[in-house]
Structure formats: structure tokens, C-alpha cells
Amino acid sequence: TIILGVETSCDETAVAVVKNGRDILSNTVSSQIESHKRFGGVVPEIASRHHVEQITYILEEAMAEAEVSFDDIDAIAVTEGPGLVGALLIGVNAAKAIAFSQNKPLIGVHHIAGHIYANHIVEELTFPLLTLVVSGGHTELVYMKEHGSFEVIGETRDDAVGEAYDKVARTLGLPYPGGPHIDRLAHEGEASITLPRAWLEPDSFDFSFSGLKSAVINTLHNAKQRGETLPVENLAASFQESVIEVLVTKTMKAAKEKNVDRVLLAGGVAANKGLRKELSDACEAEGLKLTIPPMSLCTDNAAMIAAAGTILYEKGYRSGDRLNGQPGLELSSQ
Numbered sequence: 001t002i003i004l005g006v007e008t009s010c011d012e013t014a015v016a017v018v019k020n021g022r023d024i025l026s027n028t029v030s031s032q033i034e035s036h037k038r039f040g041g042v043v044p045e046i047a048s049r050h051h052v053e054q055i056t057y058i059l060e061e062a063m064a065e066a067e068v069s070f071d072d073i074d075a076i077a078v079t080e081g082p083g084l085v086g087a088l089l090i091g092v093n094a095a096k097a098i099a100f101s102q103n104k105p106l107i108g109v110h111h112i113a114g115h116i117y118a119n120h121i122v123e124e125l126t127f128p129l130l131t132l133v134v135s136g137g138h139t140e141l142v143y144m145k146e147h148g149s150f151e152v153i154g155e156t157r158d159d160a161v162g163e164a165y166d167k168v169a170r171t172l173g174l175p176y177p178g179g180p181h182i183d184r185l186a187h188e189g190e191a192s193i194t195l196p197r198a199w200l201e202p203d204s205f206d207f208s209f210s211g212l213k214s215a216v217i218n219t220l221h222n223a224k225q226r227g228e229t230l231p232v233e234n235l236a237a238s239f240q241e242s243v244i245e246v247l248v249t250k251t252m253k254a255a256k257e258k259n260v261d262r263v264l265l266a267g268g269v270a271a272n273k274g275l276r277k278e279l280s281d282a283c284e285a286e287g288l289k290l291t292i293p294p295m296s297l298c299t300d301n302a303a304m305i306a307a308a309g310t311i312l313y314e315k316g317y318r319s320g321d322r323l324n325g326q327p328g329l330e331l332s333s334q
């Protein structure tokens with residue numbers, strides 16, 4: 001099975017060709033980070049325009065690199081949602097145009113299902129498993145008992161982890177996106193500043209990061225008012241320690257409760273060095289298998305969409321020509 005994947009939900013225009021759900025024939029990504037940097041975040045209108053400009057070139061590049069023609073493709077998988085509506089529409093319409101003109105099936109994929117299936121490219125998934133999804137817009141614990149079955153057992157009640165990283169980074173005067181900068185600083189500093197951890201109700205697998213974010217901002221402002229300067233690397237280290245402690249503790253507790261023997265890490269924040277290490281150590285101590293995708297498959301890409309699309313294709317799932325971009329699409333079993 002050869003699937004063409006298309007992803008345009010946010011600020012990456014991406015097309016990939018994946019064979020049998022696991023072999024990447026090509027994985028082309030055009031990032032717009034430079035265009036959004038001066039605004040300190042993604043500007044939806046600018047994102048849409050970039051996608052329009054880029055999509056045809058990225059598609060041609062991905063097809064050429066994979067050395068395939070449309071005849072070789074079994075189906076087109078595209079991110080249906082969630083994401084920015086104007087951005088999603090570019091990918092969905094490109095995918096529909098190819099599907100219609102080439103008479104190929106069209107498969108709408110949930111963006112987070114894609115992030116999860118990035119792990120399938122690395123290592124064949126076995127079930128039951130638990131995924132910790134940590135990205136710019138999502139923080140979720142997802143239980144899977146089989147392919148295509150997603151049960152969200154916990155999620156953030158306010159900010160996503162990546163969002164909290166980016167907002168704290170902005171307060172510290174670091175460039176966008178701030179996650180990698182905080183991660184780097186955290187390794188140079190000491191977690192010497194006391195910050196809160198939001199455990200929520202004892203039986204809850206939900207998360208909350210806005211209180212922690214506010215605590216960092218308040219700590220910084222209070223110090224400024226007293227005329228003190230706090231070493232940013234210590235603040236970064238303290239923030240990162242709080243985030244990771246909650247993420248890892250809840251993941252391990254959920255893994256035990258759900259009786260899984262495999263854990264996956266997914267989403268852009270999976271690039272975080274501290275999180276990778278702490279989760280690896282915790283899984284090793286508990287005898288759990290852990291998969292973490294390489295950086296190129298953690299951030300937005302279309303290979304993950306093609307990988308998730310392959311499973312759906314093989315299950316016989318088809319979207320039809322009414323497929324539309326859905327900015328608030330929920331992760332449900334397909």
C-alpha cells in the first residue's frame with residue numbers, strides 16, 4: 001500500500017509518500033516559522049497564504065523524491081482537523097483535487113492520530129498502549145486497545161504544554177517558538193525556585209498548566225519590583241521540572257491503571273530533552289516499552305498523516321468527496 005499524506009493544519013506545509021504504513025519514501029516539510037517569528041506566534045491569515053504558495057511545490061518535490069507517479073498511489077490521506085480553518089482548507093482541497101482527478105480514495109485523518117502514528121514508523125505498534133501527546137495545542141493521555149481506537153483518558157483543562165512553554169519563553173524575552181530555548185536554558189540552570197504542580201483531583205488524568213505559567217510570570221515580576229534579577233536559567237529549570245514531574249507521574253499512573261506494557265510519546269514537545277530522559281527512566285524502572293519518534297517526526301509532518309491514513313485505508317475507511325476542514329475535530333475511533 002502506498003499512501004500520499006498531506007498536512008497543513010498549522011504552519012507547516014507538508015507532503016509525504018509512505019509505503020505499507022511504515023516506510024517513508026519521502027517526507028517534505030516547508031516551515032513558516034521565520035514568517036511568524038516577528039509576531040511571536042502563528043498568524044492564521046499569513047499561514048493560509050503560505051500554504052497556498054507552497055503546496056504545489058511541496059507536492060511535486062515529495063512525489064519526485066519518492067520516485068512515484070499518481071498511478072502508484074493507493075489513496076490520499078489528509079489532515080481533516082483540528083487546526084486553523086484557513087490552513088486546513090488548503091490541504092483538504094489539494095487532497096480532494098488529486099483524489100478527484102486521479103480517481104483515488106480520500107481519507108481524512110485527525111492531526112493527533114497522526115502525531116501518535118509517527119511512532120508506528122519507528123516501531124510497529126503493539127496493544128494495549130498509552131500515548132502521552134504533548135504539542136503546541138494538545139496535552140492528552142490517549143489509551144489504545146487496537147489500531148484506530150482512541151480513548152482520551154485525560155487532557156489539559158487550560159493551556160497545552162507547548163503553549164505554556166511558548167508563553168513563559170515570551171515573558172523571559174526568548175524568541176518564538178520558545179520551547180527549545182527553555183529546554184536548553186533548563187539544562188544550564190538549577191531548579192532552585194519553588195513553583196506549583198497542578199495534580200488536580202487524585203483520580204484525574206487531566207492536566208493544568210496556566211497556574212504554573214502565571215506563577216513563573218509573577219515570580220519574575222515580583223523579583224523585578226524588589227530590584228532583584230533572577231537567573232533565567234534557574235527559572236527555566238524550575239518551570240521545566242514542574243512540567244515534567246506532572247507529565248511523567250500521571251503517565252506512569254495511567255499506564256499502571258490501564259495495564260499497558262507500551263508507552264508512546266508524541267507531538268512537538270516530545271523533542272524536549274528533559275522529558276525524553278525522565279520518561280525513559282520511569283518506563284525503564286517499570287519495565288514498560290517506550291517509543292519516542294526522532295525530532296523530524298515529532299513536529300508537524302505528513303509522513304505521520306500517511307501512516308495513520310494507511311491503517312484507516314486498510315480498515316476500509318473512506319471519507320468521500322464531502323470531506324471538509326474541521327477546526328474543532330475531536331479525536332474519536334475510526
Ligand code: ATP
Binds near residue numbers: 009083115163177
Ligand atoms: P497541535 O499538534 O496540537 O496542533 P502544533 O502542531 O502547533 O500543535 P507541534 O508542532 O506538534 O504543535 O509542536 C510545537 C510546540 O512544541 C511548540 O509549542 C514548541 O515550543 C514546542 N517545542 C518544540 N521543541 C521543544 C522542546 N525542546 N521543549 C519544549 N517544547 C518544545
Ligand code: MG
Binds near residue numbers: 010011012
Ligand atoms: Mg508547528
Ligand code: FE
Binds near residue numbers: 268
Ligand atoms: Fe501538531
